[in-house]
């Protein structure tokens with residue numbers, strides 16, 4: 476096996492494990508529960524999950540998605556979050572290689588996954604992730620391979636400022652809130668990690684996918700479109716991920732269109 480493939484597989488495995496920890500955070504953070512104690516339990520019967528039944532993705536497949544004790548189905552989202560984090564980690568290493576920026580970018584991708592699923596479940600984006608995340612993003616901008624410190628700072632302030640303005644305008648015009656301050660703080664974190672250069676692609680992709688999904692949901696449910704039925708955080712996260720992987724290509728394509 477080539478050394479490059481081994482490194483990618485290693486990144487994938489680390490991602491699976493971090494995804495597993497992410498599942499714990501997604502479940503416990505919004506409930507205000509301790510994230511280290513006690514160990515994982517079956518939500519249905521409360522039986523403590525043994526370490527060998529807690530291996531990311533594999534245990535789910537071996538147990539065929541059911542608790543070993545009570546046989547109740549376990550949500551596919553647990554292995555889903557693990558696999559998604561694994562793929563993102565392998566993708567980041569594939570795209571950016573190994574360097575000083577690898578760990579910060581992996582942590583950023585991991586935070587986006589956790590935020591996405593907490594927002595889907597509870598329609599909140601915990602400050603306890605986005606605020607320290609912003610500080611870490613600004614701090615790691617001094618590392619080679621990351622956006623320069625000034626770009627990160629501008630990205631953070633302009634990103635959050637822009638979203639705050641949209642939020643304000645949306646409320647004034649529609650008399651309804653589409654986004655929340657959680658989204659504004661998430662945008663500060665995204666801008667800090669990716670720099671202001673990431674804002675156009677992130678905003679474009681997230682508003683396109685978000686509004687299409689929102690309208691789709693509203694039409695399907697027969698509800699008025701103006702009451703935004705889906706949280707916006709996951710779309711911001713999606714836009715940021717698209718920029719991480721394809722931002723340069725999208726920009727080149729766009730500039731090519733202009734010339």
Ligand SMILES: [Zn+2]
Nearest residue numbers: 517520542545
């Ligand atoms: Zn059980």
